[in-house]
Structures are given as C-alpha cells and as structure tokens.
Amino acid sequence: MHKAYIPYRATGYFSKLICDYLEEKPSLANFYNRFPSLDNFKGQIEEKRANYNQASRSVLVDALQLQYAGVQLSKQTSLNLDLLRTPDSFTITTGHQLNLFTGPLYFLYKIIDTIKLTKELKERYPEQHFIPVYWMASEDHDFEEINYFNFQGKKVQWNQVKKGAVGRLPTEGLDHVFKVFSEALGNTDAANEIKRLFRTAYVQHKTLTAASRWLVNELFGNQGLVIIDGDDSRLKQLLIPYIQKDIFEHTPYKYVTETIRSLTALSDDYKIQVNPREINYFYLRDGLRERIVEKNGTYMVKDTDLKFSRQELEKELRQFPERFSPNVIARPLYQEVILPNLCYIGGGGELAYWLELKQYFNHLRVSFPMLLLRSSLLLVDEKQAKKVAKLGLTIPDLFLKQSSLINKKIREVSNIDIDFSEQKKHLEQQFEALYELAKQTDVTFLNAVKAQEVKQKNGLDVLEKRLLKAQKQKLKDHVVRLTELQNQLFPNHSLQERQLNFSEIYVRLGQNPIVELSKHIAPLANQFLVLRI
Structure with missing residues (x-):
C-alpha cells in the first residue's frame, strides 16, 4: 500500500x-491536561x-x-x-x-x-x-x-x-x-x-x-x-456522589458555562459543540429516556407524569442508580x-466538547x-489512483471544494491563459498616473478615478469568469472526469469515512480490511492519511 x-x-x-x-x-493550554505524546x-x-x-x-x-x-x-x-484488577x-x-x-x-x-x-x-x-x-x-x-x-x-x-x-x-x-x-x-x-x-x-x-x-x-x-x-447499576453506584452534585448543586452547569465563556473569548471561530444544562441527567426506564428538570423544588421527568421531591429523588438515586442516565456533558465524567x-x-x-470540561x-x-x-x-483504490495520476492531481487537490478544483485544473490544462492577473497589474500601473493627476485637481476627480478603476477591474473579472466558463464547456470531458472522481472519493461532498461502511471496503478488497488498515494507521501521527488500497 x-x-x-x-x-x-x-x-x-x-x-x-x-x-x-x-x-x-499556547492559548488553549488551560483547556486540556497533557498533549498526547509517548x-x-x-x-x-x-x-x-x-x-x-x-x-x-x-x-x-x-x-x-x-x-x-x-x-x-x-x-x-x-x-x-x-489485568484490570492490578494497580499497574x-x-x-x-x-x-x-x-x-x-x-x-x-x-x-x-x-x-x-x-x-x-x-x-x-x-x-x-x-x-x-x-x-x-x-x-x-x-x-x-x-x-x-x-x-x-x-x-x-x-x-x-x-x-x-x-x-x-x-x-x-x-x-x-x-x-x-x-x-x-x-x-x-x-x-x-x-x-x-x-x-x-x-x-x-x-x-x-x-x-x-x-x-x-x-x-x-x-x-x-x-x-x-x-x-x-x-x-453496579458501575453507576460509583457515580452517585457526582450525580448528586449535578442534580442538586448544578456543578457542571456552573463550571462548564464558565469554561465556554473563556474558550469563546479566545476566538470568534471557536464554535461550541454542546452547552450544559442545569441538570445533565435523563431518567431511564425501558422505553423511556427523558430529561430530569427542576421547578420550584419539584423534580420532574419531561413529557411524563413522573414527579419527585428532593428527598424522593435522593432515595430513587440510592436505590436505582441505573435509572439515571448521563447526557453528553456528564458521560465523560x-x-x-x-x-x-x-x-x-x-x-x-467529541474533542471539542471535552475541551469544555477541564475546569x-x-x-x-x-x-x-x-x-x-x-x-x-x-482510501483510494488502484483504479482511482490511476485516474488521479492521469488527471495530474496532487493530494491537496483532492481536498479542494469541487468548484475550486475544476477551476484550478481547467486553468492548468487550457491552451488559453485564463489568468488575468497581469492585465490587472498593468491596469493598476496605468491608474497610478491618473491618481497623480487627480491629486493636482480636486477630490471629486480623485473619487471618479477610483470608481473607474473599480469598474474596469470588475470588468476584467467578468471577462475572466466568462472565459473560464467557455473553457469548461470546451473541456467538458475533463470536468466530468474530475467531478466523477471526486464524488467517488468524497461521497455527498463529505469525508469518505463518514459515508462508507466497512462492508463496502471488505467486499471491494475481498478480505477483512482491519488487518491491512492496522498496519498503516498511526495514532500519534497527527496528520490526515491518504492510503492506496
């Protein structure tokens, strides 16, 4: 491979x-314990x-x-x-x-x-x-x-x-x-x-x-x-003290909310994966898993008639801990x-919401x-790998948005130069002389020159797009092959690993893929792997 x-x-x-x-x-150091290295x-x-x-x-x-x-x-x-019984x-x-x-x-x-x-x-x-x-x-x-x-x-x-x-x-x-x-x-x-x-x-x-x-x-x-x-129920016995702190003291709500504020203050691009609730447990019975909510000292199970006083809910927890099911905030704990x-x-x-939990x-x-x-x-099979090579694609090319990939390759294979960068540069040089002239007159003329420059640059953009569109039509077969290949590798414009089931790879290879995959997957590599199978 x-x-x-x-x-x-x-x-x-x-x-x-x-x-x-x-x-x-460094700005994220307070949100995790140790970075994973041996x-x-x-x-x-x-x-x-x-x-x-x-x-x-x-x-x-x-x-x-x-x-x-x-x-x-x-x-x-x-x-x-x-071995799990031993302290080492x-x-x-x-x-x-x-x-x-x-x-x-x-x-x-x-x-x-x-x-x-x-x-x-x-x-x-x-x-x-x-x-x-x-x-x-x-x-x-x-x-x-x-x-x-x-x-x-x-x-x-x-x-x-x-x-x-x-x-x-x-x-x-x-x-x-x-x-x-x-x-x-x-x-x-x-x-x-x-x-x-x-x-x-x-x-x-x-x-x-x-x-x-x-x-x-x-x-x-x-x-x-x-x-x-x-x-x-045996494992949840160990969780009882933490369930009590969640339901009756709202501990995760306080600390996770504070962490979220600190995290989002670092960057507007840090999107919050999950938000804590005041109570982060469901009530669980056969055929039922609904949130526990509190109102005026009474604890209710949403969309049911079940109600508990604090004392009744504490008793229920001690007797039936298996009936208390953690949500996404409480499960990691x-x-x-x-x-x-x-x-x-x-x-x-998953890691995005774990980073909310350190405090x-x-x-x-x-x-x-x-x-x-x-x-x-x-995963790229032999047939797909040959297409990648024939189309002159690099590994980074495969991950481009489909429109960007098509535009990039059409520019490369076209016998016409579709890139108007030089023309735009020449235009800017011409307008520099006009700006010098405009400075010697009045501000209204200066504004008119600026407007004309924008208009002509926009005109070049329109011409470039029309030329690109025409070349796409002329090189339609190339566009079709690019599109088909990328749709195979990224079904539904998503990562392959989120769409395919292992059975499809099993049938394609004619054998269990786990052994081969295990040879090449490196958990601490810290990079995306492209693997020819």
Whole structure:
C-alpha cells in the first residue's frame, strides 16, 4: 500500500479549534491536561494511579465479567480483564454509538487507534499494562442516528418506531434488513463472511447491546479489546456522589458555562459543540429516556407524569442508580470515574466538547484524560489512483471544494491563459498616473478615478469568469472526469469515512480490511492519511 499525509488544517474539514489544539497553541493550554505524546504519558500514569483506587477496580472488573457472561472471549481479552484488577493496569478508551453494523468507517479507525496506542505504550512503559476499551453508548436514545448504514451509495435502514435507550431495543425487524442487505452483497467469499457477521449479530441476539458487543468482539476481540456498557447499576453506584452534585448543586452547569465563556473569548471561530444544562441527567426506564428538570423544588421527568421531591429523588438515586442516565456533558465524567483511564480517542466534535470540561473535572478532583484526535483516512483504490495520476492531481487537490478544483485544473490544462492577473497589474500601473493627476485637481476627480478603476477591474473579472466558463464547456470531458472522481472519493461532498461502511471496503478488497488498515494507521501521527488500497 502507498500512503501519503496531509496536515489536518489543509484538508478544510476540521475546525479551527481542533487545528489549533493539534498545533498546541499556547492559548488553549488551560483547556486540556497533557498533549498526547509517548513522553507525556509518564505524568498521566502517575496522576491516574494516585486518583484511582483498588475498590473501583474491583467494581469495574466484577461488572465487566457479568457483562461478558455468555460471550466467547479471546485469550487476550480474558487476560486483559484479569489485568484490570492490578494497580499497574491502565486503559485507553474510545466510544461510539451503537450504529447498525458499526455505521461509518471511522468507527473502525477509532478502535484501531485505541489498540495500536496500547501497544506503543507497552513498548515505552513495559512495566505497566495498557488495555484498549470501547465504550458502547448504549444509553443514547437517538434511534434515527444509528438505525442505518450506507452500502454502495444506498441506505440500508432499520425502519421501526423506537423509544428509550437504544441498547435495550429488541432486534425485531433486523431479519428483514438482513434479507435486503444480502441481496445487495452478492455471493463472493467476502460477501458471505459479511452475511455471517450481520446474521449472527443481529438475527441471533435479542438486544442491540448484545448484537453490538458480539460484532465488535468478533472483529477486535483477538486484539484484546475490552467492551464496556455503561448501562449498569453496579458501575453507576460509583457515580452517585457526582450525580448528586449535578442534580442538586448544578456543578457542571456552573463550571462548564464558565469554561465556554473563556474558550469563546479566545476566538470568534471557536464554535461550541454542546452547552450544559442545569441538570445533565435523563431518567431511564425501558422505553423511556427523558430529561430530569427542576421547578420550584419539584423534580420532574419531561413529557411524563413522573414527579419527585428532593428527598424522593435522593432515595430513587440510592436505590436505582441505573435509572439515571448521563447526557453528553456528564458521560465523560462517568467514564473517567469508573475506568483507570489515561487517554480518550475521539473525533473532532467529541474533542471539542471535552475541551469544555477541564475546569469541571478539576473542581471534582477527577483526573482529566489526555485527548487524542482519532485517525482520519481517505482510501483510494488502484483504479482511482490511476485516474488521479492521469488527471495530474496532487493530494491537496483532492481536498479542494469541487468548484475550486475544476477551476484550478481547467486553468492548468487550457491552451488559453485564463489568468488575468497581469492585465490587472498593468491596469493598476496605468491608474497610478491618473491618481497623480487627480491629486493636482480636486477630490471629486480623485473619487471618479477610483470608481473607474473599480469598474474596469470588475470588468476584467467578468471577462475572466466568462472565459473560464467557455473553457469548461470546451473541456467538458475533463470536468466530468474530475467531478466523477471526486464524488467517488468524497461521497455527498463529505469525508469518505463518514459515508462508507466497512462492508463496502471488505467486499471491494475481498478480505477483512482491519488487518491491512492496522498496519498503516498511526495514532500519534497527527496528520490526515491518504492510503492506496
């Protein structure tokens, strides 16, 4: 495989906040703990060891072993579960929604990053143990975000009316989805393996959590990946003191709001990913996940008749902590409370909201993890690579807006010079003499000269655009080939990794892509990878 890198900022697909973070701009230093480098993990290990106790380890491992009941474990995952009890074991964590059949390609990239980073850390710090963890976002209730994936330009969708936490949803109806998907796959060996994975996961398991755990374990279990489900009463026992501070003292609301003000004061281009609420927990039951709100001392569950006094809600929390589900602001705290975690690996949007949380963590004396942007890839097959070469495109060219790409290449291949820069420069020189003359008369003549210069420059712009348009028509075949290629590489004018499902790459390659991708993904590379497959 041939690979090349491009800076994240140069792709045009990453926010200023994330690009500034990756470049370690000093103004952002107060919003994170340590920047992810192998050397910096030494201090992170020492800090987390001091802030994570053995009792929490025992609760964590006991809960995980119960969650894994009935799941066939690889030797490495079984070993990692045992290692988690020891004080020299630490986790590297990523998380994601329970998208149908893993959803977009970057789901794989996150987990590959997580596994590879643990291996790099083991080489640097051999006396410690590093365990890759995938956190299943089983409590999310946005069914419309996870009920589909794309395959060969078409949406494979699970059409159901569902409410409540998605992880608890029964897999009814997915047998029909399997039939539709199977027809599109064909009968190659790779297609049949994809069918096996889908059928076993979603037809033979009763809930979406169970299906997702089986599938991810099947794909990554041999690498020692540990899968955790936060929808667990034992784990939420550890969270009770923090839930109380959120609901009754509004702690995250105060500190995150203050951090957001500080962050946005640095740049108008820093867009806030999420805003805290006064209460950052949902009330969770089967078929129900609704916000808890307070009004005049009464705590209510939105869009229901459920009401609690403070004393009643405190009792409910002590007896049924599993009924309290964190939102996007509170979930990171939950993760860091229950795991001996050193680093969280996420996408640009995720890291943007993590950067809002540092002050909140500091106040609660919970170690803030290192934040690592997951790898981003553009996969280019042999046929596409030949087209790139034939059209004379560079790697940066591929990431241009489509109109900019077409204009740039038409100018390059045209036998007519479409660039009127020289004419504009010559025009400016002519007007310099007129300005000197105008200074000797009055201000009205000077203004007239300025207006005439603007008019003539605008006229040149119009002529340049008309000439470019004419050349586009003349070189229509070139434009079509450029457009088709870029649409293949950036479907829906978006990053490929956000549109394609791993099954499409699996079928295209005729083999599982995870092994090959793992050879080339480098979690600490800090650049966008373009990989020829």
